[in-house]
Amino acid sequence: MAETSARTLLLLSLLQARRDWSGAALAERLGVDPRTVRRDVGRLRYLGYRITASRGPDGGYRLDAGAELPPLLFDDEQVVALTVALQALAASGAGADLEEAAARALTTLRQVMPARLRHRVDAVEITAIPRGAGAPSVDVEVLLAVSAAVRAREVLRFDYATPGSATADGAAPRRVEPHHVVVSGGRWYLVAWDLDRDDWRTFRVDRIAPRTPTGPRFRRRDMPGGDVRTFVASRFRGGTGGDGGGEWPCWGEAVLAAPAARVAPFVDDGVVEDLGPDRCRVVLGSWSWTALAVRLGVFGADVTSVRPPELAHAFAGLARRFARAAAAVP
Numbered sequence: 001m002a003e004t005s006a007r008t009l010l011l012l013s014l015l016q017a018r019r020d021w022s023g024a025a026l027a028e029r030l031g032v033d034p035r036t037v038r039r040d041v042g043r044l045r046y047l048g049y050r051i052t053a054s055r056g057p058d059g060g061y062r063l064d065a066g067a068e069l070p071p072l073l074f075d076d077e078q079v080v081a082l083t084v085a086l087q088a089l090a091a092s093g094a095g096a097d098l099e100e101a102a103a104r105a106l107t108t109l110r111q112v113m114p115a116r117l118r119h120r121v122d123a124v125e126i127t128a129i130p131r132g133a134g135a136p137s138v139d140v141e142v143l144l145a146v147s148a149a150v151r152a153r154e155v156l157r158f159d160y161a162t163p164g165s166a167t168a169d170g171a172a173p174r175r176v177e178p179h180h181v182v183v184s185g186g187r188w189y190l191v192a193w194d195l196d197r198d199d200w201r202t203f204r205v206d207r208i209a210p211r212t213p214t215g216p217r218f219r220r221r222d223m224p225g226g227d228v229r230t231f232v233a234s235r236f237r238g239g240t241g242g243d244g245g246g247e248w249p250c251w252g253e254a255v256l257a258a259p260a261a262r263v264a265p266f267v268d269d270g271v272v273e274d275l276g277p278d279r280c281r282v283v284l285g286s287w288s289w290t291a292l293a294v295r296l297g298v299f300g301a302d303v304t305s306v307r308p309p310e311l312a313h314a315f316a317g318l319a320r321r322f323a324r325a326a327a328a329v330p
Helices: 002-017 023-028 036-047 078-093 099-111 115-122 141-154 226-236 260-266 291-295 307-328
Strands: 020-022 050-054 060-064 156-160 174-184 187-194 197-203 208-211 250-256 269-275 280-286 303-307
Touching: 002 023, 002 036, 002 060, 002 174, 020 023, 020 280, 023 060, 023 115, 060 099, 078 115, 141 156, 141 174, 141 187, 141 208, 174 197, 174 226, 187 250, 197 226, 226 303, 250 291, 260 269, 260 280, 280 291, 291 307
Parallel strands: none
Antiparallel strands: 020 060, 050 060, 156 174, 156 208, 174 187, 187 197, 250 280, 250 303, 269 280
């Protein structure tokens, strides 16, 4: 009986790992004859797993999705990966109202986890940093509706709330070809081709109110820049995204009176050059010279050797504004 149960679990693991299996291939992997494979498949069906069989020389078995989620079989590495992913989601503040559900799923999984695995996953401790007040939550049903339209490649109609308003204020519904749902900085975005504006657009999912039904199917378009990551990075940098270049329009450099090790973790897309114990050169880009000066000023260190002149002028302009602000304080 123990051998039969172990073989049945191995059969389930094989069916989960690949979409289609021939009877002969399963028999070879299990070390049994095809008749025994058929009996083991029958046991899995009795337990609630929907396994379809096809006859003929090319016949075989396939594990189909059922109306209810049956028990699943995971190997050790899959269990570790799943629990770490759930813990990361519970601590992520991703803005989709899924953190509590992830925490419950993690608790359920941990209760049935073997001790050898529990010790491994308990060693991973993720600390949650709450989202800021400006990072809104996304309705899970809206996220599922938008994602379903992306997967089905169906035109999506929705009302879109303007900044500072909870509704679309009577504006005409947007019509888009949805291509990707992405998450960045605690916010969820829809990347889509706007049919009325004939251009690519990014929409915040928390501002979307989908309309039903969805529209006709569409053929996928090529993303500017070759992939969605390049396109979204370009948009968030202030670029048009049309050419996919994603380069900052303003680049400059300066020497900071601060150790390179303290500056480098906060320079995502720039270059930090170590010039000694308390000096480093930073090369950065931004969407304007003023914004670039602000980026270099946030380190709270003296700034010298500023280049090009446009960046130096931006520092001078900020200095005058900050001086006026300080003078206005009683």
